[in-house]
Amino acid sequence: xxxxxxxxxxxxxxxxxxxxxxxxxxxxxxxxxxxxxxxxxxxxxxxxxxxxxxxxxxxxxxxxxxxxxxxxxxxxxxxxxxxxxxxxxxxxxxxxxxxxxxxxxxxxxxxxxxxxxxxxxxxxxxxxxxxxxxxxxxxxxxxxxxxxxxxxxxxxxxxxxxxxxxxxxxxxxxxxxxxxxxxxxxxxxxxxxxxxxxxxxxxxxxxxxxxxxxxxxxxxxxxxxxxxxxxxxxxxxxxxxxxxxxxxxxxxxxxxxxxxxxxxxxxxxxxxxxxxxxxxxxxxxxxxxxxxxxxxxxxxxxxxxxxxxxxxxxxxxxxxxxxxxxxxxxxxxxxxxxxxxxxxxxxxxxxxxxxxxxxxxxxxxxxxxxxxxxxxxxxxxxxxxxxxxxxxxxxxxxxxxxxxxxxxxxxxxxxxxxxxxxxxxx
Amino acid sequence: xxxxxxxxxxxxxxxxxxxxxxxxxxxxxxxxxxxxxxxxxxxxxxxxxxxxxxxxxxxxxxxxxxxxxxxxxxxxxxxxxxxxxxxxxxxxxxxxxxxxxxxxxxxxxxxxxxxxxxxxxxxxxxxxxxxxxxxxxxxxxxxxxxxxxxxxxxxxxxxxxxxxxxxxxxxxxxxxxxxxxxxxxxxxxxxxxxxxxxxxxxxxxxxxxxxxxxxxxxxxxxxxxxxxxxxxxxxxxxxxxxxxxxxxxxxxxxxxxxxxxxxxxxxxxxxxxxxxxxxxxxxxxxxxxxxxxxxxxxxxxxxxxxxxxxxxxxxxxxxxxxxxxxxxxxxxxxxxxxxxxxxxx
Numbered sequence: 001x002x003x004x005x006x007x008x009x010x011x012x013x014x015x016x017x018x019x020x021x022x023x024x025x026x027x028x029x030x031x032x033x034x035x036x037x038x039x040x041x042x043x044x045x046x047x048x049x050x051x052x053x054x055x056x057x058x059x060x061x062x063x064x065x066x067x068x069x070x071x072x073x074x075x076x077x078x079x080x081x082x083x084x085x086x087x088x089x090x091x092x093x094x095x096x097x098x099x100x101x102x103x104x105x106x107x108x109x110x111x112x113x114x115x116x117x118x119x120x121x122x123x124x125x126x127x128x129x130x131x132x133x134x135x136x137x138x139x140x141x142x143x144x145x146x147x148x149x150x151x152x153x154x155x156x157x158x159x160x161x162x163x164x165x166x167x168x169x170x171x172x173x174x175x176x177x178x179x180x181x182x183x184x185x186x187x188x189x190x191x192x193x194x195x196x197x198x199x200x201x202x203x204x205x206x207x208x209x210x211x212x213x214x215x216x217x218x219x220x221x222x223x224x225x226x227x228x229x230x231x232x233x234x235x236x237x238x239x240x241x242x243x244x245x246x247x248x249x250x251x252x253x254x255x256x257x258x259x260x261x262x263x264x265x266x267x268x269x270x271x272x273x274x275x276x277x278x279x280x281x282x283x284x285x286x287x288x289x290x291x292x293x294x295x296x297x298x299x300x301x302x303x304x305x306x307x308x309x310x311x312x313x314x315x316x317x318x319x320x321x322x323x324x325x326x327x328x329x330x331x332x333x334x335x336x337x338x339x340x341x342x343x344x345x346x347x348x349x350x351x352x353x354x355x356x357x358x359x360x361x362x363x364x365x366x367x368x369x370x371x372x373x374x375x376x377x378x379x380x381x382x383x384x385x386x387x388x389x390x391x392x393x394x395x396x397x398x399x400x401x402x403x404x405x406x407x408x409x410x411x412x413x414x415x416x417x418x419x420x421x422x423x424x425x426x
Numbered sequence: 427x428x429x430x431x432x433x434x435x436x437x438x439x440x441x442x443x444x445x446x447x448x449x450x451x452x453x454x455x456x457x458x459x460x461x462x463x464x465x466x467x468x469x470x471x472x473x474x475x476x477x478x479x480x481x482x483x484x485x486x487x488x489x490x491x492x493x494x495x496x497x498x499x500x501x502x503x504x505x506x507x508x509x510x511x512x513x514x515x516x517x518x519x520x521x522x523x524x525x526x527x528x529x530x531x532x533x534x535x536x537x538x539x540x541x542x543x544x545x546x547x548x549x550x551x552x553x554x555x556x557x558x559x560x561x562x563x564x565x566x567x568x569x570x571x572x573x574x575x576x577x578x579x580x581x582x583x584x585x586x587x588x589x590x591x592x593x594x595x596x597x598x599x600x601x602x603x604x605x606x607x608x609x610x611x612x613x614x615x616x617x618x619x620x621x622x623x624x625x626x627x628x629x630x631x632x633x634x635x636x637x638x639x640x641x642x643x644x645x646x647x648x649x650x651x652x653x654x655x656x657x658x659x660x661x662x663x664x665x666x667x668x669x670x671x672x673x674x675x676x677x678x679x680x681x682x683x684x685x686x687x688x689x690x691x692x693x694x695x696x697x698x699x700x701x702x703x704x705x706x707x708x709x710x711x712x713x714x715x716x717x718x719x720x721x722x723x724x725x726x727x728x729x730x731x732x733x734x735x736x737x738x739x740x741x742x743x744x745x746x747x748x749x750x751x752x753x754x755x756x757x758x759x760x761x762x763x764x765x766x767x768x769x770x771x
Contacts, residue, residue, distance in 0.1 A: 164679055365476050
């Protein structure tokens with residue numbers, strides 16, 4: 001009977017419209033979701049695409065193979081460090097590109113190589129003094145404008161007056177190409193050289209070391225302090241108004257803009273404690289302040305996730321609270337804590353604003369030897385390069401960002417790996 | 427697993443303590459702060475100095491002229507920098523700040539000139555503007571028929587019929603930049619002096635009217651990143667940009683200069699003063715640090731050597747306009763004798 005009523009019951013137009021509207025709303029909601037994801041992925045793709053397009057050329061570097069005659073007239077075997085290395089370089093280049101040359105032309109020819117060539121040659125000879133009187137063959141980075149020319153970033157079709165390279169300079173470069181002296185190997189200098197004002201020999205070594213030291217300090221401070229604070233709050237602290245206030249403030253602290261921590265660092269660490277400007281130690285302290293709330297929050301969550309039965313079993317066996325925490329609760333929550341810590345450190349790695357305030361955006365041509373020596377960090381190095389006029393720094397800026405993203409990906413991958421491998425579920 | 431984690435944590439801590447323990451109380455690196463305009467030149471000298479002598483690489487920080495003066499005049503001792511760069515002479519107030527903090531012997535070193543250029547894309551038409559026209563295009567308030575009104579000009583042709591009929595779009599530095607200070611001082615204030623109604627205002631009101639840039643769109647503060655301005659100029663051939671001459675010099679394949687008062691900026695016109703938008707650049711050296719901070723004297727000597735700031739030297743390759751031969755000799759004498767300043771500017 002009920003079957004009959006259902007089948008014969010007329011479906012009113014209203015009900016159909018209502019159902020269609022609900023279906024349409026469902027469909028729209030799904031479409032909005034897909035559109036939102038699409039937008040996010042699309043923007044990310046555009047970002048990565050422009051970075052790769054802009055930065056890939058900085059991962060290779062034009063080198064020129066030059067035979068340097070180390071004549072005794074320029075370099076005194078008794079005192080090689082004081083030799084006339086400028087002359088060694090210009091002699092070598094003049095032999096490569098023979099023809100009648102005015103002094104001005106000789107100078108221009110020497111400028112095909114990076115300006116620091118004389119120091120490369122000097123260091124190579126100092127390392128191997130036997131070569132004096134003979135010939136030293138080196139692959140030397142080409143000066144930025146020739147590097148850009150070789151990579152096609154400077155168009156040969158532009159009228160000569162509007163180009164940084166003259167037709168004559170292009171002619172010289174083409175001669176060197178015919179001689180088979182030009183090569184474009186992978187740019188190891190990007191990772192192993194410190195900063196330089198010449199894009200062709202500028203690298204990230206100083207920034208990577210500086211970031212490493214700063215993160216080390218940040219970890220050494222924020223990890224133990226964060227865990228101790230979290231253990232107390234989670235396991236021992238009485239539940240009252242004071243602990244509530246502390247809890248709310250820790251959550252607020254996690255949301256404080258990072259520049260505020262930079263100002264704090266400037267006022268407290270530099271001006272009151274008198275720590276040196278630009279030092280990774282100060283950078284690490286500031287980043288530790290920033291990372292601390294994150295670590296406290298993740299540690300508390302990880303501790304909370306350990307089931308009470310573990311604790312009760314421990315107490316049941318007669319263990320003291322200290323024993324229960326050290327022997328059971330903490331080891332079981334460690335994977336979660338480590339994951340959160342690594343993600344917190346990854347955030348700290350990309351942080352720029354506080355480092356600018358404490359002077360970690362200085363120009364230094366050697367990597368720091370310790371946490372007290374002035375240095376830059378990866379994001380501040382990118383900031384400096386983005387502001388430099390030379391054409392080569394445009395691609396190096398993108399390359400620097402790619403390297404930073406690479407480190408972030410690596411750290412996040414480690415965090416995911418730890419979570420997958422070590423995390424226990426109950 | 428547990429022991430491995432504890433062990434690695436211990437190793438990392440020990441490594442950190444090891445490096446921390448090794449720090450030295452005194453300083454063996456030269457520390458330099460100051461103007462972002464002088465920054466590239468100081469960078470160049472630092473690198474040359476470090477490579478040549480093998481001494482510790484100087485730490486060069488770009489803090490802006492005013493910020494640099496504050497830090498520089500903070501006191502004497504390893505906690506304070508040895509040199510500050512400036513894109514203008516030291517002010518009297520800064521000189522007094524230095525004196526108060528015991529920095530009583532400072533040598534002023536004039537290193538060269540810098541031109542401010544107004545440039546646009548190679549595709550744009552050649553332009554020749556007077557300072558008065560630039561003021562009319564960029565000021566918040568201008569004089570029209572003897573009245574001071576909010577800037578009504580939208581197109582260049584509104585200002586003068588001989589100028590192209592294109593919208594005014596100018597990218598310029600933000601108020602925090604020394605380039606902006608110099609632009610206001612060298613172009614806006616002078617351009618504004620040609621208008622009688624503004625000239626008749628009270629001193630403060632005049633200064634205010636002359637230096638306030640318009641906020642209604644045509645003048646765009648592009649941040650401190652001059653490379654971004656270059657990109658945007660390439661995208662829009664009607665737009666103009668304001669930046670240091672070194673940026674124009676490095677990008678001469680895509681950009682060209684706007685003539686100001688009939689003169690195009692070039693090494694020659696800036697050096698002889700015929701291009702009117704140029705300014706002197708200085709470094710200030712703390713004499714009390716000479717002989718204390720290793721290498722400071724050698725560094726300054728390298729800065730004022732002929733290979734560096736002379737004609738054809740490596741600073742001129744970066745866009746610095748060299749001083750005349752006599753001025754260079756005078757600078758070298760001042761450095762050699764550590765001439766102390768007796769008053770600010």
